[in-house]
Amino acid sequence: MINDPATSLAPVLRPAATVMDLLRLGSLSSSRLSFSRSLIRKMGRQRWQIFQTRFDLDEHGYGEVIYRIQTPYARYHVVIFSRELDDAHRSDRVIADAWDLTFGLVEGDVEDTLMASLSENVPLQEAGRQHAKLLVISRANRSVRNFSAFVDQLSQGKQPEVALLHSAGYLYRTTAVYGNGKFGIADFSKLKENPDFRTPFSAQMLAVYVLRQFSIDQVEHIAAHRRGAPISLSTALKRYVGIGNSTGLGMAPFLINHPLLINQWVHMRETALALAKQQIPDEASQQRLLELMARASASLAECTIEDSEQNSRNEQVVLELDSVQAWLSQVPAEEDLWIQLTDWADAALSLETQELINTLLIELYPDYVDVLEDSMATEETMDLSPDMPLVQLKQLIETHMDWTLSDELQSTDGRYWFWYRSIEKEEPRLGIRGVDEGEEKELALAIGPRVQRVHCAIEAHLAEDPRALTIDYLMANPRESDIVRRIQTMAGSAYGEIRANLWHRDMKPMHLLRAKLSFLGAQRFDPRGDRWVRVTFFQGAPLLSELNAEPADLNDFDDWSFALSSGTVAEPPRTP
Amino acid sequence: MNVSFNELQSLSWKAFVGMGFSDGQASDAADMLCWMESYGLGGLKALNDALQQYSLEHPYAPPEIVYKDTDVTVLDANNVSVLACSHLPLELAFTQARARGLSVLKLKRCRQRQLIMGYLARLAGRGMNVTAFWRNSQQPLTEQVVGFRANSSVPSIRIYAVSELPEENKENTGITVILANHVDLLPTMRSEYQYDLLARHDEADLLELRSQAEKAGISVESALWEQLREFAKLTLVASTSTSRLGAGPGD
Numbered sequence: 001m002i003n004d005p006a007t008s009l010a011p012v013l014r015p016a017a018t019v020m021d022l023l024r025l026g027s028l029s030s031s032r033l034s035f036s037r038s039l040i041r042k043m044g045r046q047r048w049q050i051f052q053t054r055f056d057l058d059e060h061g062y063g064e065v066i067y068r069i070q071t072p073y074a075r076y077h078v079v080i081f082s083r084e085l086d087d088a089h090r091s092d093r094v095i096a097d098a099w100d101l102t103f104g105l106v107e108g109d110v111e112d113t114l115m116a117s118l119s120e121n122v123p124l125q126e127a128g129r130q131h132a133k134l135l136v137i138s139r140a141n142r143s144v145r146n147f148s149a150f151v152d153q154l155s156q157g158k159q160p161e162v163a164l165l166h167s168a169g170y171l172y173r174t175t176a177v178y179g180n181g182k183f184g185i186a187d188f189s190k191l192k193e194n195p196d197f198r199t200p201f202s203a204q205m206l207a208v209y210v211l212r213q214f215s216i217d218q219v220e221h222i223a224a225h226r227r228g229a230p231i232s233l234s235t236a237l238k239r240y241v242g243i244g245n246s247t248g249l250g251m252a253p254f255l256i257n258h259p260l261l262i263n264q265w266v267h268m269r270e271t272a273l274a275l276a277k278q279q280i281p282d283e284a285s286q287q288r289l290l291e292l293m294a295r296a297s298a299s300l301a302e303c304t305i306e307d308s309e310q311n312s313r314n315e316q317v318v319l320e321l322d323s324v325q326a327w328l329s330q331v332p333a334e335e336d337l338w339i340q341l342t343d344w345a346d347a348a349l350s351l352e353t354q355e356l357i358n359t360l361l362i363e364l365y366p367d368y369v370d371v372l373e374d375s376m377a378t379e380e381t382m383d384l385s386p387d388m389p390l391v392q393l394k395q396l397i398e399t400h401m402d403w404t405l406s407d408e409l410q411s412t413d414g415r416y417w418f419w420y421r422s423i424e425k426e427e428p429r430l431g432i433r434g435v436d437e438g439e440e441k442e443l444a445l446a447i448g449p450r451v452q453r454v455h456c457a458i459e460a461h462l463a464e465d466p467r468a469l470t471i472d473y474l475m476a477n478p479r480e481s482d483i484v485r486r487i488q489t490m491a492g493s494a495y496g497e498i499r500a501n502l503w504h505r506d507m508k509p510m511h512l513l514r515a516k517l518s519f520l521g522a523q524r525f526d527p528r529g530d531r532w533v534r535v536t537f538f539q540g541a542p543l544l545s546e547l548n549a550e551p552a553d554l555n556d557f558d559d560w561s562f563a564l565s566s567g568t569v570a571e572p573p574r575t576p
Numbered sequence: 577m578n579v580s581f582n583e584l585q586s587l588s589w590k591a592f593v594g595m596g597f598s599d600g601q602a603s604d605a606a607d608m609l610c611w612m613e614s615y616g617l618g619g620l621k622a623l624n625d626a627l628q629q630y631s632l633e634h635p636y637a638p639p640e641i642v643y644k645d646t647d648v649t650v651l652d653a654n655n656v657s658v659l660a661c662s663h664l665p666l667e668l669a670f671t672q673a674r675a676r677g678l679s680v681l682k683l684k685r686c687r688q689r690q691l692i693m694g695y696l697a698r699l700a701g702r703g704m705n706v707t708a709f710w711r712n713s714q715q716p717l718t719e720q721v722v723g724f725r726a727n728s729s730v731p732s733i734r735i736y737a738v739s740e741l742p743e744e745n746k747e748n749t750g751i752t753v754i755l756a757n758h759v760d761l762l763p764t765m766r767s768e769y770q771y772d773l774l775a776r777h778d779e780a781d782l783l784e785l786r787s788q789a790e791k792a793g794i795s796v797e798s799a800l801w802e803q804l805r806e807f808a809k810l811t812l813v814a815s816t817s818t819s820r821l822g823a824g825p826g827d
Contacts, residue, residue, distance in 0.1 A: 093823070129577060132793050181582025189581065190790070249823050383702060386667040387674050422819060423812040429822030431813075436822065438813030444599050471664070471671045478638060478664055482600030531824030 011274030022500035026511025027351040028518035029359040035201045036521025038373040044557045050544050059225040061218045067210050071196045077106045078210040081123050092175045092246035095424045099139035105207040134185040136207040140172040147171050150219045155226035162565045167304040169536040171215040173244025177204045212243045213544045242539030248532045249428040252512045256445045259496030264378040265519050266495035272369040276361040281337040292360045297321040299562035307527040320353040382489040386471035394458045396491040404451040407501040416505035419443040446502040450483045539563040578793045585610050587804050594810030596635040605659040608694025616785040622688040626657040636660040647676050653686035673755035684750040700724035707761035710751040723762040730782050734763045735775040
């Protein structure tokens with residue numbers, strides 16, 4: 001049963017102190033508000049059509065392929081360049097300069113002169129001068145093991161073993177997906193009036209989604225050449241093929257440098273959760289939640305994750321979900337069932353299980369939640385309030401950024417790391433303070449320590465001049481204008497600041513990466529240490545053929561989270 | 577070469593940090609530059625001039641307050657670009673105008689004064705009426721007036737040459753900014769003086785210029801871009817096999 005929104009009470013959102021804790025952010029799962037999910041929904045709803053217009057690959061799969069995307073408003077093309085790559089040069093790091101393939105999403109048609117320019121520059125990625133008609137550029141490397149095995153087995157007339165995709169759910173993994181004006185491509189501001197790509201990262205998600213189809217088409221093409229006859233992967237297997245992504249520290253600065261955008265994303269997710277918890281459960285929604293739990297649990301159980309710590313976390317989730325399902329299948333659908341469930345989870349279950357349950361609750365109420373996807377973008381202007389009394393600025397810090405004041409910054413552990421950019425492709429790196437080179441060029445990413453320092457300086461200034469204004473302080477401390485502007489702006493936004501000391505020795509950058517990746521729609525988090533992670537996008541998502549067939553049941557079309565290799569939903573425990 | 581606005585914003589920010597600006601100062605300066613370019617008002621040419629005059633051996637010093645009361649502030653900018661010296665004095669004038677209805681800021685001895693429009697737009701967007709005046713040259717005497725209505729980020733601009741030189745025509749590299757909380761300060765030319773109107777841009781013209789600039793993208797001289805990159809490199813740390821580990825294993 002769904003409450004009438006007109007009579008609903010305003011949803012009660014979780015406090016920022018809970019939500020913005022770095023450990024919790026590092027436990028988020030992607031949800032139906034994630035950008036990959038909302039893109040697929042939109043494409044289905046608006047009847048987008050995507051098909052090949054060029055497929056010039058040799059028998060080894062090298063060459064050029066173009067896919068056309070037709071929306072109700074405009075036409076785009078994804079242009080892919082597949083080139084031979086020596087195994088020794090295959091690297092996922094940003095400092096790499098060659099990849100198995102490179103590709104871009106182009107606005108409009110690809111005439112010959114544009115194709116010539118793309119062919120010359122897209123394969124160079126950062127080193128090229130990219131065309132302004134490109135909305136996205138990216139590159140990808142093969143999962144060598146999966147790609148070879150898929151081609152080998154398919155060329156022998158066999159369907160590849162699905163177990164191959166349990167440890168890496170893809171044939172290719174992207175290593176960076178660039179948008180917003182990078183290296184000469186179109187600015188995001190150009191897309192703000194474009195109804196197709198107003199949602200952040202939707203253009204990037206589309207390019208990655210089309211690449212998934214290419215990976216399937218290319219494997220079938222090479223296998224057919226070897227076999228001397230056409231051969232296809234099964235539909236179930238194609239669906240279970242995703243696109244990987246390998247992400248390092250390069251993603252971390254984004255979360256710190258876009259606090260208003262992060263606030264918007266988290267605010268929408270929290271609103272969705274609060275709306276879901278506010279609904280009165282019935283037997284159907286209870287049963288649906290059990291189904292989703294069973295699927296999520298089975299999906300996690302069948303993944304092979306190399307990282308032992310993440311593996312343990314997944315195993316714990318599976319165990320805890322077993323208990324939750326046992327309980328949920330036996331209790332009546334009381335009005336406050338969702339509150340009972342989340343209260344129990346908060347008190348007794350791991351962070352990862354808590355957030356997975358939240359994700360699944362959000363999944364239950366598309367009528368309320370999906371409208372929020374139109375509010376994932378925001379203006380990111382931060383303005384100074386120079387006439388704010390300085391004592392009020394101090395109060396804002398103590399009220400809204402109190403977590404920064406408790407950071408222990410004097411100890412070696414409390415100020416252990418510093419962040420910097422290397423001259424090698426500006427790769428963000430972490431150095432040990434007092435040990436590694438580059439401290440004098442530290443990036444100001446650790447907001448907590450900066451706010452604490454400003455708080456101390458304000459106290460000193462107020463001791464001299466109790467009636468001072470913010471501008472008086474800044475005229476005396478001009479290098480603090482950006483952090484003061486940030487404090488004043490973010491005091492009005494609950495969820496923009498990640499509550500962690502990014503200098504601390506125990507800080508795990510992995511949590512930052514996972515937070516952003518979950519909003520993009522990543523699944524199967526497989527960390528490589530604490531600064532690198534491999535994930536999968538679009539595993540289980542509908543295929544181009546299903547999209548082009550104009551799905552009649554859009555709810556079914558959208559129901560692809562927590563993919564299972566069997567292609568079917570695991571049988572949940574039945575309600576009594 | 578053509579570049580995107582985001583590239584210009586990002587690279588100029590890094591370059592300004594490399595030149596010794598604070599992060600906030602660099603961010604404001606990059607915004608000022610991009611604002612000028614977005615309206616086709618020659619931001620890059622002014623930046624080029626600023627870079628030619630800049631030396632790492634003599635980084636910009638902060639402006640010095642010459643006079644200040646509750647309504648008027650006079651600062652000596654020591655011949656540095658407004659990119660480096662104007663944002664906090666303008667915020668001070670904004671504060672005074674909020675409190676007193678009107679304020680005057682005089683920035684003496686500053687360079688690339690037209691770039692100040694980028695920051696004035698921000699103040700106007702926060703509900704302040706703003707007018708700025710400066711002399712572009714002494715002989716012939718040309719003057720420029722820029723006015724923003726409160727809550728509009730698009731100015732009216734008048735550039736004109738005065739036919740009759742005043743007796744006192746000492747070089748004036750200052751800029752005067754008037755901020756009014758409640759009164760429009762848009763420039764209107766008086767007819768009883770002899771002058772040649774060299775340029776007149778009103779909001780509609782500038783919006784059209786902005787639309788053209790957005791379509792055309794930004795064309796930048798390779799030498800200037802390279803110079804920005806060189807300054808930006810000063811923010812980067814040399815790479816070693818040890819520092820590579822600072823990004824994790826990667827593969």
